[in-house]
Amino acid sequence: MNDHYLAFANSSLGRALVEGLGLPRPPVLERYVAGSPAFSRGDCLIGMAAGGELCEQAGHVLAAQDNPVWTVEQDPARAAIQACELEVKVLRGEELEKARLKTVIFDASGIRNSAALSELHRFFHPVIRHIAECGRIVILGRIPELVEDAAARTAQRALEGFTRSLGKEIRKGATAQLLYVAAGAEKQMESSLRFFLSPKSAYVSGQVVRIYPSAHLAAIDWQSPLSGKVALVTGASRGIGEAIARVLARDGAHVICLDVPQAEKELQAVAQAIGGSTLMLNISDAKTPQSIVDHVVGKHQGLDIIVHNAGITRDKTLGRMSLELWNAVIDVNLSSEERINEALLSAQALRHNARIICVSSISGIAGNLGQTNYASSKAGVIGMVQSHAQAYAEQGITINAVAPGFIETAMTAAIPFAIREAGRRMNSMSQGGLPVDVAETIAWFASPASGGLQGNIVRVCGQSLLGA
Ligand SMILES: NC(=O)c1ccc[n+]([C@@H]2O[C@H](COP(=O)([O-])OP(=O)(O)OC[C@H]3O[C@@H](n4cnc5c(N)ncnc54)[C@H](O)[C@@H]3O)[C@@H](O)[C@H]2O)c1
Incomplete structure (x- = not known):
């Protein structure tokens, strides 16, 4: 989605006008x-x-x-x-x-x-x-x-x-x-x-x-830090998940792109573009954790990186929210991640120095009107990361999360104009982030040289005023 104000304010005509009127000019980020x-x-x-x-x-x-x-x-x-x-x-x-x-x-x-x-x-x-x-x-x-x-x-x-x-x-x-x-x-x-x-x-x-100290200090090729690694990204057919898959592949990983069967066409296109493979599964299905284990062990002899990115919103104020909407969001955004992690760990399908990276949200930090279900699920993701970090680190596995703020995707394009503009500007960068910004942060956590990072929640939000 385009930020027309950012483009205008940085054009030669727009720059003069914006400065003349004393309006903020969002910088073009490198x-x-x-x-x-x-x-x-x-x-x-x-x-x-x-x-x-x-x-x-x-x-x-x-x-x-x-x-x-x-x-x-x-x-x-x-x-x-x-x-x-x-x-x-x-x-x-x-x-x-x-x-x-x-x-x-x-x-x-x-x-x-x-x-x-x-x-x-x-x-x-x-x-x-x-x-x-x-x-x-x-x-x-x-x-x-x-x-x-x-x-x-x-x-x-x-x-x-x-x-x-x-x-x-x-x-x-x-x-x-x-x-x-x-x-x-x-x-x-x-x-x-x-x-x-x-x-x-x-x-x-x-x-x-x-x-923190870590026994893992891999000597890596900084241009291709994920060479030889196998990564699985959920919700990879579009938006932030697609960007994560592309960046991990750029950094050398083989990426297994997972999404619901309905997204097959888009998922195939992403996997093909990055030389990855696909896995069509609904992460909410009870059988999915075992299917993931069977796939990664059978085809790749294990997994180095899992990125829990797939997520949904079903916004309603609590008085209007059905139990169905509540359960759907908690299950996709939180419970399914717990089940998948448990299955991978108990099958020892995660290799040594593996990475679990979760996608939370600033909604889970600041709360948001109409998002009691979503904010609970995303705060729960933070809880999950913090509760398991030490025990996983003892097994040579790190778990961390990113908490995106306003990122320009289909999810935020659906927000009504006035709220969307406020979300975009209320941060130190005066603009929304791009999916690639979240993906780069995940790639840093995913690096074999990031063994000292455990239990961190890093916001990708341009220093949003929300929940700061
Ligand atoms: N866009 C933002 O501003 C923003 C902000 C904070 C957090 N996030 C989080 O980032 C993640 C990605 O967001 P996005 O904006 O790219 O969303 P999106 O809706 O564009 O993409 C989500 C992807 O997840 C997949 N998915 C949903 N349910 C699934 C299921 N049950 N099984 C398998 N795949 C499933 C969808 O098919 C889709 O491809 C989500 O977890 C979201 O909560 C986004």
């Missing part, structure tokens, strides 16, 4: 194009608060790209990344005035009390007006719940408020995220840094991600 450099192109700035423990590892990741790297005057980052084979220059004077910073990393893990939070001001204040269009900011900290000292835990928790506010201030399609890294998980940061410093995270902002 998105990843297959084959282009993984990192966003442009100047990169790195800094840290004294005592930071994550900067050196971030420096090693930056050494894998060829953008110029800067730091600010007297920043301890320079000494911390000495061993990283990086040429780091100091940004000051005229160079600072002219700077357009595309990526910024700040290691805040050394902030151990509230007074030291001023380090955030020291580093960001002089540079914040120099963030480029579609720039990327990543702040690194320690998982507060795992920090023993109360003052340090308090200070690390404060980073959330800072990051989310920064996301709202920088605008121009730029994003800000906070990565909380557990002690011992430093080497697991790379897949997340690569994702959040690239155009792949175009519609993800203000998010907080927790990274």
